[in-house]
Amino acid sequence: QVTLKESGPALVRPTETLTLTCTFSGFSLRRGGVSVNWIRQPPGKALEWLARIDWDGVEFYNRSLMARLTISEDPPNNQVLLKMTYVDPVDTATYFCARELVTTSGTGYFDSWGLGTLVTVSS
């Protein structure tokens, strides 16, 4: 059974660095065709893709946020981390991590999601 769970601070002050952890089980990030993604959703708003780390360690970022984001993995602990620097109140959102599977046709989709963690940025 595939599970993902996000963890991190519920409250962060403006200009601080936010670090989120996605702890997963039931799959290996070393398996070809698998990646872990971070997505966020401000209250009442749409989903926004943030970053991805692939099975081979290659990283991809939302171009509008890439200067502030770093995604990394901690294989022994089955974790993927996301760091966001210089947070602002507009970064207040529920942050999700999700596993992506690449199908035999070459397209990918997010088949398993964590429940999400709400992060509020406020002084």
Add this chain to the structure above:
Amino acid sequence: DIQMTQSPSSLSASVGDSVTITCRASQSIGNSLNWYQQKPGQAPKPLIYAASSLLSGVPLRFSGGGSGTDFTLTISSLEPEDFATYYCQQTYSVSMYTFGQGTHLEVK
């Protein structure tokens, strides 16, 4: 970046109705288009991948179509549990995924 535009943004319908949601990409994305359903307080649930492939366990009243830039999600004979927000997502641009702005389906 590839922009995804959904229409309508919101939709009112009744149980038993058939509804269609449209998603348009700002450039051709082949069939790299997925649909998700999200209910309040929950994570999105994948429904359809590769534009028209229904995921296991998803009711057959859901169907997807299209290719290139124009895609549809159709729900035939709405059930009470179908009232939710639906998002399309492109995974064609492997360096930058994007979601549509969502379509809120509510009870008329």
